Amino acid sequence: MDMNYNGKKVPDVVIKRLPRYYRYLGEFLKQGINRISSGYLSEKMNVTASQIRQDFNYFGGFGQQGYGYNVEYLYKEIGAILGLDEGYKTIIIGAGHLGHALANHTTFEKRGFKILALFDNDPDKIGEVINGLTVYNVNELEHYIKENDVKIAILAIPKGATAEMADDLAEYGIEGLCNFSYVELESKKVAIENVHFTDSLMTLAYKIKRKAGLDNE
């Protein structure tokens, strides 16, 4: 399924490239680079300039041909398209090792996601504070989500518990699930992004076999 942007159909593969553009543009800004050509962007990101222009055209093009792109403008526009200016309030379900790692992942905040708390059902973990975030009892989820207007939940729980938890969270008002439970989750009620670590290793295996060397995604 492709997703619309201002009435235009945007292929999923294009949407999945936006975060990468956003990251690179953020780096350029940090380095004090204010204007870039599509050639420069192409070289740095290892994608063709024509691909970049094609991608950007789904969103109106952004740039002035011949003058290159204004980095800050492009960064803000792509951020807005991605919805990063919404400041989505986010919680992490599961305070095991993966939950810990995610709670310590400071890049989320940098990208505009406000991580508020963790939740677990293990009495030994409830009350723990990880990177300044408290671990609450999962039975407080409904109250907490409604009280704090939480929109995103990151799932780092065993896969057997995932489907039921997803239903509950949708009912409590969560709008998006980032699922690290290694099970393919589907829902008609909330947006879902399934993360599969093994997919990265499998893609890597292909690259090794084909002696492809460089990463380009």
Next chain:
Amino acid sequence: MDMNYNGKKVPDVVIKRLPRYYRYLGEFLKQGINRISSGYLSEKMNVTASQIRQDFNYFGGFGQQGYGYNVEYLYKEIGAILGLDEGYKTIIIGAGHLGHALANHTTFEKRGFKILALFDNDPDKIGEVINGLTVYNVNELEHYIKENDVKIAILAIPKGATAEMADDLAEYGIEGLCNFSYVELESKKVAIENVHFTDSLMTLAYKIKRKAGLDNE
């Protein structure tokens, strides 16, 4: 950069879809489904049948039109294309929370990656056993990699240490790096797959904003 398969250029986006096909086919096999139509695959995976045919055509097509696909054959073929039959020996560098989570991630083994050990420079962690895997001192890396013919290293270390570690590992004989250090790593010597958790959250934010609902990747 696109990667060749039998002399044909395969776009990176197609390669990145192969692991997902592989996962779904593995599920069908488990369910005892031996033959599928592209329509069935299309419905289950939420991609168009024409996309599936287009993707498969890069690798010779696989199927008999009208008879559908033999699931086991397709599963094995895609696995071989991905290089999963190589049984790549794999180590994890970094035994913090993320390293723990990765060491406990049993799906790696299921996909043909043999996780052998972890490595860390923290004396408190060295000697620890996680999910049956010993944590060794990073100063044993060179010896261990050469002795055990390790081909893949998963990086779960602070990003400041990543570039130097990548150079060392390439020198010791590692052929592929799966990088969870949240820094964009590049190398001319080894294949690299950079994993960015934040990209998943950003894609999710887009889906929420466009009320796209279902996941399709």
